Every structure is written in structure tokens, then in C-alpha cells.
Amino acid sequence: MIFLVFILLFTSVYFSARFFLLSKNIQKATYDLQSINKDIGRNHRLTLSSPDKHMEELLYKINDYLEISQMENIKNLRKENEIRKEIENISHDLRTPLTSILGYLQLMQDEDTTEEEKAEYISIIERKSKYLQHLIQTFYDMSRLQANDYKLDIKSLDVNKKLMEQLLLFYNDFEEKNINVGINLGSEEANILCDEKSIERIFNNLISNATKYSKSTFKVNLVKINDKVEIIFKNDVYNLDSADEYEIFKPFYTKDKSRHDQSSGLGLTVAKLLIEAMNGSINCKINNDGFIEFRIILKLYETL
Known part of the structure; x- marks a missing residue:
């Protein structure tokens, strides 16, 4: 009888301890996961507060997922920076000839501008306009090529x-x-x-x-x-x-x-x-x- 009581007591203590450690591991993993989600770009991983085979397997899978997510996040950030830089470059390349065209158009409206000067300005505007047209076509062609949508004969x-x-x-x-x-x-x-x-x-x-x-x-x-x-x-x-x-x-x-x-x-x-x-x-x-x-x-x- 005493032996049975001892077995029951031991079993109760063992499972209580296991439950306590498991609960502690889950709480820590939950807290760590919340912290990681706030800054997914940081190279953090979930760890155990105490040994547990099944919990370790679970965290291993979660850490794999976190690593993939972090790599994708880094790629997306790099892509965003590249797109932002490309937009800046496109804006610069388009703005330069356009600013020149507008400047010469204003000069042509000046009452002191001679007919000879106007003819020269028109020639420059035409040249800048053709360059602008070429740029726009190049941007368009590059976009289609990158999307595999460029038609070849x-x-x-x-x-x-x-x-x-x-x-x-x-x-x-x-x-x-x-x-x-x-x-x-x-x-x-x-x-x-x-x-x-x-x-x-x-x-x-x-x-x-x-x-x-x-x-x-x-x-x-x-x-x-x-x-x-x-x-x-x-x-x-x-x-x-x-x-x-x-x-x-x-x-x-x-x-x-x-x-x-x-x-x-x-x-x-x-x-x-x-x-x-x-x-x-x-x-x-x-x-x-x-x-x-x-x-x-x-x-x-x-x-x-």
C-alpha cells in the first residue's frame, strides 16, 4: 500500500514537473516570438529554457520558418531600395531634358529674343525632345524585356x-x-x-x-x-x-x-x-x- 502511494506520488510530481517545464518553455517561446515579430529582420532564434525533446523539434521547425522569413524580408528590402533608386534615376533622366525644353520655351517668349535665336532654340528643343522620346522608349523596352514580354522577329x-x-x-x-x-x-x-x-x-x-x-x-x-x-x-x-x-x-x-x-x-x-x-x-x-x-x-x- 505504501509502495503504491509512493508510485502515485512520484508519478504526480514527475508529470507536474514536466508540465511546469513545458509551460515555461511555451511562455518563453511565445515571448521570444512576439519580440522577433516586432523586428523580423533581426537574426534572432527561439531557444529552450529547459531540455525537452518534443519542444526542441517544434522550435527547430519554427526557427527554420523564421530564417526563411528573414531572408525573404532582406530580399524585399533590397528590392525596395533598388526600385526606389531606379525611380530616382528615371526621374533625374527625364527631368534633365524636360527642364531644358521648358527653359528654352520661356526664352522664346521673351520679347527681346530675335528670330535667329528662336530658330536656334527650336532646334535645341527638337533635339532634347527626341532624346526624351528615346529615354522613354528605352525605359519601356527594358521593362518589357525584364517581364519576358518583348516581341522578337x-x-x-x-x-x-x-x-x-x-x-x-x-x-x-x-x-x-x-x-x-x-x-x-x-x-x-x-x-x-x-x-x-x-x-x-x-x-x-x-x-x-x-x-x-x-x-x-x-x-x-x-x-x-x-x-x-x-x-x-x-x-x-x-x-x-x-x-x-x-x-x-x-x-x-x-x-x-x-x-x-x-x-x-x-x-x-x-x-x-x-x-x-x-x-x-x-x-x-x-x-x-x-x-x-x-x-x-x-x-x-x-x-x-
Whole structure:
């Protein structure tokens, strides 16, 4: 009889203790979870106040969920900052030509403005308006490319011939800036499946960059390797280093933060998106000798 009472007493004490410890663990976990929810970005985790196998398994699952939530929160914050920065850049790029247009319109209303001056102002307004139109179209195209909603007219094209055509368009620009141009495209056709307007735009962006930022030399090579064609644009630059390789394709990236060079920083971003939309690739390398190199790789049509 005494032994039975002892067993019952022991069992009662044991389960009471277990209940007390479990209750304490739950209270602590509840309090900690409330604190974490107030600042989900902080790297806090739930812990036990006393050992309990089942409670430990539960907290392990909750901590996994918290880690995922915190990572998502960090990603969302970064994305918000990127969007905010992009809005700032778009506002700046649109505001600059628009402010200039409005300024010249006010000058034209001045009674002392001569007819000759008005004609000059109209020419400037037209130029700024076209630039503004180009910016808006670029923003729109980039948005559609990022959303995979950009329509491409894919057909066979000799990319060798197309590249030479685009290079000839910039002949005078290179001459005026005394930039030595080296071209090695070979004599063979290099047919690919692509959108012709997109290829023209890609080449135009890269060659235009070279005319703006080359110190003295610009080189273009095209070579067929197995089932692919590689096109390399290479020119010497003033103020880029290897750290810029990781930034150069990002939207609105420009070395001149004040944008005095009239660059929106979108040309290379759009070029990369267009190349990838046509199942190609582009990468950038900035060498120690002061040269920047863009390498485009596209699949040849003959081997498809």
C-alpha cells in the first residue's frame, strides 16, 4: 500500500514537473516570438529554457520558418531600395531634358529674343525632345524585356555583314576623335537566328560606347568556334577597374554619377537583356592594361 502511494506520488510530481517545464518553455517561446515579430529582420532564434525533446523539434521547425522569413524580408528590402533608386534615376533622366525644353520655351517668349535665336532654340528643343522620346522608349523596352514580354522577329541573319554595316555608320565619329580602329571579322558568313533590329541595337550600343569612352583604340574581332560565333569589342578606357565588371550591366550604372556625359546607364543593360532573349550571352572583362572587353557568344544557325 505504501509502495503504491509512493508510485502515485512520484508519478504526480514527475508529470507536474514536466508540465511546469513545458509551460515555461511555451511562455518563453511565445515571448521570444512576439519580440522577433516586432523586428523580423533581426537574426534572432527561439531557444529552450529547459531540455525537452518534443519542444526542441517544434522550435527547430519554427526557427527554420523564421530564417526563411528573414531572408525573404532582406530580399524585399533590397528590392525596395533598388526600385526606389531606379525611380530616382528615371526621374533625374527625364527631368534633365524636360527642364531644358521648358527653359528654352520661356526664352522664346521673351520679347527681346530675335528670330535667329528662336530658330536656334527650336532646334535645341527638337533635339532634347527626341532624346526624351528615346529615354522613354528605352525605359519601356527594358521593362518589357525584364517581364519576358518583348516581341522578337526571329530569322536567319549574317551577323558578320550586319556588324560591318553598323561599324561603317560610326566611321566619322572615330575619325573626329582620332580613335584607331582595328577590325578583324574574317570573310566567312556567320548566320544566326536572331531579331535583326535587336542585333542592330546591341551593336549600336556597344560601338556608341566605344566612341564616347575610348582613349585612342577600338578593336572588333569576330570568330567562329565550333557551333558558336564570338564577337569581341575591345577599347582602352580612362577610369574603369575590375570592380566595375560586376556593376556595368546593372540598370542606370554609370561611372559619372552626376550624369554629365548624358548617359542614362541603360544601353548595356538593354543589350544584355536582348542578347539573352535570343539565347546568347555577353560578359565584360576589364584588363590591367586599361582595356575593357565585351565578349558576345551566339549560336550559329548552320548547326541548329
